Amino acid sequence: MRDTIRTFVAEFIGTFALTFVGGAAIMATRGAEAGSGLLIAAMAHGLILGLMITALMKVSAAFNPAVSFALVLTRTISPVTFAVHLVAQLAGAVVAAMLLQGNMPPEAVTATRIGGQQISTLITGPQAVFLEATATFLLVMSVFGTAVDPKGPKVGGFAIGLTVAADILAIGGLTGASMNPARTFGPAFVSGIWEGHAIYWIGPLVGAAVAGLLYKFLFLDAETA
Secondary structure: OHHHHHHHHHHHHHHHHHHHHHHHHHHHOOOOOHHHHHHHHHHHHHHHHHHHHHHHOOOOOOOOHHHHHHHHHOOOOOHHHHHHHHHHHHHHHHHHHHHHHHHOOHHHHHHHOOOOOOOOOOOOHHHHHHHHHHHHHHHHHHHHHHHHOOOOOOOOOHHHHHHHHHHHHHHHHHHOOOOOHHHHHHHHHHHOOOOOOOHHHHHHHHHHHHHHHHHHHHHHHHHHO
């Protein structure tokens, strides 16, 4: 029971931090030039994620339902642990969004949907799913390569944070580069705006599943065969 509580709290804090810092950065740079705003958002998400993973990885550090999904598919965590992850991650994101809504400038809250993600009118729904799936694939590959694989380089969470930052720079202007259903769920739940929400579950879950299974069977299992 103690381990379950520790896991829940770690996942809650990590997802809370990502949603709070990422959302605040998006709101704080509203009105800035597109390039500089995107760079700041990428740095904020990447830095806080890398720091939180490094701080909490000895307990639990998925902070993302898609990452947890890849972990349970590859039997790295149990279904019960996955359920704990999911509840904690969604709760952390919702609480972060509630605090942002209550403490950030109202005009920024409304304009950015509490620092949430939205799909650009320049792309279609299927294209958005593909972009989110691809970005999440790269993210989960970095998770397995540096955190799951016992032979991977011991670099804390910084490689994972850098991958998130790179993904945001690449597709942030088109989908918001969520790669994380909880990160999108929190602001959507609090704002009540669910437009395109399914995209942020389908894309990341598919991308995470492909990356996790590929890494497990092609790299991890091949080393022990």
